[in-house]
Amino acid sequence: MFNFEFYNPTKIVFGTDTIAKLDQLVPADARVLILLGGESARKNGTLAEVRAALGAREVHEFNGIEPNPSYETLMGAVELIRKEKLDYLLAVGGGSVIDGTKFVAAAVPFDGEPWDILITHGRNVKAAMPFGTVLTLPATGSEMNEGSVITRKATHSKLAFMSAHVFPQFSILDPTKTLTLPTRQIANGVVDAYVHTIEQYLTYPANGMVQDRFAEGLLLSLIEIGPKVLANPNDYDLRANLMWVATQALNGLIGAGVPQDWSTHMLGHELTALYDIDHARTLAIVLPASLNVRREGKRAKLLQYAERVWNITEGTDDARIDAAIAKTAAFFEAMGIQTRLSDYDLATEAVDAVVNQLEKHGMTQLGEGQDVDLNVSRQILTAAL
Amino acid sequence: MFNFEFYNPTKIVFGTDTIAKLDQLVPADARVLILLGGESARKNGTLAEVRAALGAREVHEFNGIEPNPSYETLMGAVELIRKEKLDYLLAVGGGSVIDGTKFVAAAVPFDGEPWDILITHGRNVKAAMPFGTVLTLPATGSEMNEGSVITRKATHSKLAFMSAHVFPQFSILDPTKTLTLPTRQIANGVVDAYVHTIEQYLTYPANGMVQDRFAEGLLLSLIEIGPKVLANPNDYDLRANLMWVATQALNGLIGAGVPQDWSTHMLGHELTALYDIDHARTLAIVLPASLNVRREGKRAKLLQYAERVWNITEGTDDARIDAAIAKTAAFFEAMGIQTRLSDYDLATEAVDAVVNQLEKHGMTQLGEGQDVDLNVSRQILTAAL
Incomplete structure (x- = not known):
């Protein structure tokens, strides 16, 4: 066996009716941005359930993170967060939304051009915004790891970065949310x-x-x-x-x-x-x-x-x-x-x-x-x- | 499958020649207490290796944590830590030393009689001192969990407690340290x-x-x-x-x-x-x-x-x-x-x-x-x- 380090601090909350636990998992005074992919979370009621669990917290939404999430799209979220002074991210979706949220979390406090995060594969990430996830599509594992793959449309580049700063703080895995897939x-x-x-x-x-x-x-x-x-x-x-x-x-x-x-x-x-x-x-x-x-x-x-x-x-x-x-x-x-x-x-x-x-x-x-x-x-x- | 939560933030550092990494794992200004069982770590050189890795940090030792670690013994460590104002614990040993260190970590900041931690099985633990471990005996899993079993000799009681506050921050697992067992x-x-x-x-x-x-x-x-x-x-x-x-x-x-x-x-x-x-x-x-x-x-x-x-x-x-x-x-x-x-x-x-x-x-x-x-x-x- 090779020498190795293993570290994974993401808390998994698994099972039916677990979205309500967001109220305990997200800080009470958080100013939250919910990040979403397409319209499915809104249509199937998951988004409403998430918003209900977040109660009186100030909540904004950022929609439209595409499969193979793009730098171009995600920088819109970075801008919104800086403008509205939001301090907590919540990804609601599958691997693309979570990968995108990881990039946004690292990009907001990043000193310089955030694409450099991808160029250096995450080595220059010194901090990231805290975030959690509500997983709706089982596949990528992004809900419990420190990796993210981002595409830059302008240059047809698809690059990965890893950083211990972008482990989700928690991930809610409710299998019933996958029944409509x-x-x-x-x-x-x-x-x-x-x-x-x-x-x-x-x-x-x-x-x-x-x-x-x-x-x-x-x-x-x-x-x-x-x-x-x-x-x-x-x-x-x-x-x-x-x-x-x-x-x-x-x-x-x-x-x-x-x-x-x-x-x-x-x-x-x-x-x-x-x-x-x-x-x-x-x-x-x-x-x-x-x-x-x-x-x-x-x-x-x-x-x-x-x-x-x-x-x-x-x-x-x-x-x-x-x-x-x-x-x-x-x-x-x-x-x-x-x-x-x-x-x-x-x-x-x-x-x-x-x-x-x-x-x-x-x-x-x-x-x-x-x-x-x-x-x-x-x-x-x-x-x- | 039942609903569940899974959370395990302990960082594992696994392999040969990993004790030297203590220098990066323990805060540079830490006032450290090393907790030990018998004399084996001293005799086989592991303790010397640990002390060398800790360099110029102030380091104290607490020896003699027995198999089935006892409240009576461990309260001696609690007293020493309070007296010397130590702020970081390092368990060097097997499951008994690590279980004992968990109790000490929770007992030092505990408000009241620390045996109550066992009586309530850890529910009243609100904080614990930070600690890491150097594992020398594979068996109990204590190096990567939040559980501890403590014996009170006076009453022949052997009780367990669990608390998310007593996950080790890190555990060094060097298999060569088990060769002398x-x-x-x-x-x-x-x-x-x-x-x-x-x-x-x-x-x-x-x-x-x-x-x-x-x-x-x-x-x-x-x-x-x-x-x-x-x-x-x-x-x-x-x-x-x-x-x-x-x-x-x-x-x-x-x-x-x-x-x-x-x-x-x-x-x-x-x-x-x-x-x-x-x-x-x-x-x-x-x-x-x-x-x-x-x-x-x-x-x-x-x-x-x-x-x-x-x-x-x-x-x-x-x-x-x-x-x-x-x-x-x-x-x-x-x-x-x-x-x-x-x-x-x-x-x-x-x-x-x-x-x-x-x-x-x-x-x-x-x-x-x-x-x-x-x-x-x-x-x-x-x-x-």
């Missing part, structure tokens, strides 16, 4: 959490027993939840388990002390930026191809994955690896998510375009061994055609 | 962590998929680590994994949102108090008998435990349950820990004595269903003869 978003959430887990697990052996067993437990849970949650859209326990799995998949725990990959995400980000394919769908395209192309470096963990997650114990090593990769792709397909570039009407030109973007963004040494260079990325994308 | 303490640590996990897992189904999978992952890890760590006392990775498993077994994560038992601990506490048997050994005596006696209430989870942890899939339900209980006891025995009262020269008089103590301490409705009354406790103890 479209099937597509639930399917995306399952696949997103699955690939988050894989990025921290399917690398090379580092003898992290807890990390491996916990990661395998999340994958087994997602495999169990996935088809059921599509077939039973009103089942509370399935939504609750999906929500808690997605949080645990990216709160720092399973990745502490072990190698991490994340190259599937880097290739996926370029596909989203170029072709506007949902984030989770890009991961479903890249992952099976990546595992196939990179099977030598990942051989030992691929065999462990085959046995412990898919119960594949018969056949040669390569046959078991093939079967595990096929099962993985079939699981995504069963979630209604297609796994080939051609399914999204993309062909070899797209391979060239993504490789060009990777080169432009300096993504030339990706993966746990930094051996995913442009040539390997090209092989992966070609295998995904 | 006696075999007996390593074996005890494995069994202690195993039973901590079982108390939060082997109850009745509550559909907590993450909690179940994580608990099973910890149990599988301990089953793998246990015999190996005895046979390979110098293996770093085994010590590292044992340390991280023991922390995860009792940091609130696997028990959040699911039923918990803890009756094995309550019966075990009485055996320790009456006969001075090591805590972990009392758990090894009580658990197999308890699972046997209470198999109806625990049937569904016992079958899940048999299959997922011990890979027992053949035979009738009761045969599989019998086999799982036998495997559990055999695992403890393989760790050199005997599992019957008669192994400790105790007979039916001990059953009467423990039942009397349970009655005296109000322990008449134990377990996840509060159905472990004195009669059931008697059956369990009789089955353990």
